[in-house]
Amino acid sequence: MPQKLAAGNWKMNGQAADLAEIEALLPAVQAARCEVLICPPATLIDRMRRAAGSAPLAIGGQDCHAAKSGAHTGDISAAMLKDAGASHVILGHSERRQDHGETNASVRTKASAAIAEGLVAVVCVGETLAEREANRTLDVVGGQLSGSVPDGISAEMLVIAYEPVWAIGTGLTPTLDQIGEVHDALRAALAGRFGAEAGSAIRLLYGGSVKPDNAVEIFGVSNVDGALVGGASLKAKDFGAIIAALGTAG
Numbered sequence: 174m175p176q177k178l179a180a181g182n183w184k185m186n187g188q189a190a191d192l193a194e195i196e197a198l199l200p201a202v203q204a205a206r207c208e209v210l211i212c213p214p215a216t217l218i219d220r221m222r223r224a225a226g227s228a229p230l231a232i233g234g235q236d237c238h239a240a241k242s243g244a245h246t247g248d249i250s251a252a253m254l255k256d257a258g259a260s261h262v263i264l265g266h267s268e269r270r271q272d273h274g275e276t277n278a279s280v281r282t283k284a285s286a287a288i289a290e291g292l293v294a295v296v297c298v299g300e301t302l303a304e305r306e307a308n309r310t311l312d313v314v315g316g317q318l319s320g321s322v323p324d325g326i327s328a329e330m331l332v333i334a335y336e337p338v339w340a341i342g343t344g345l346t347p348t349l350d351q352i353g354e355v356h357d358a359l360r361a362a363l364a365g366r367f368g369a370e371a372g373s374a375i376r377l378l379y380g381g382s383v384k385p386d387n388a389v390e391i392f393g394v395s396n397v398d399g400a401l402v403g404g405a406s407l408k409a410k411d412f413g414a415i416i417a418a419l420g421t422a423g
């Protein structure tokens with residue numbers, strides 16, 4: 174059984190004053206019976222790392238460029254994230270796919286670059302509402318998984334987040350059966366590609382409107398190894414409750 178992971182995605186939110194939320198979260202992190210990761214905007218990585226002190230809080234980026242350095246104005250490389258104190262990076266979030274035209278191929282190249290720097294790649298997949306309504310969810314998510322994940326990975330290098338686009342920031346969530354169906358399919362695809370051992374050890378997170386009041390039931394779904402949490406990760410009280418819920422999940 175892989176160690177479960179509670180991951181927060183602050184998106185384009187947070188300034189120095191918001192580090193007070195991290196200080197408030199530290200007791201929950203210290204007591205956590207799972208790994209805890211927060212991916213703040215890159216401007217806060219270093220300060221969040223310092224605010225975490227010796228607490229077991231991993232810090233991650235939200236994207237990286239595939240190149241190590243060079244003439245790419247506004248971009249940040251995996252090496253820079255690592256240098257700033259990150260251990261993880263979210264890649265291929267649907268907001269990046271939509272707002273920046275990221276493709277499976279570009280996400281895969283970024284994931285290779287991140288892994289080469291020793292970062293854990295948190296690769297996101299998920300269908301739109303139109304794709305779900307057309308019964309294409311498993312095809313879409315399976316295609317994103319195979320296209321976005323590089324070859325030759327081992328379980329500690331990779332986390333997959335299943336995030337239905339229509340559930341992100343909307344307060345809507347799939348049914349528990351729908352989450353289970355996708356997570357089972359992702360698990361089978363990973364085992365088929367990387368072998369049973371690695372396939373069963375790669376963490377599969379659910380993301381999309383995870384809140385303290387639905388976390389327990391979502392964490393009870395088979396093959397859900399944690400969550401990628403947006404809005405509810407901004408407040409220590411909510412994210413702390415989600416961390417606690419994950420720690421008690423079977």
Ligand code: PGA
Pocket residue numbers: 182336340341342343344380381382383401402403404405
């Ligand atoms: P949400 O976002 O929890 O605010 O729905 C999740 C995500 O996009 O990672």
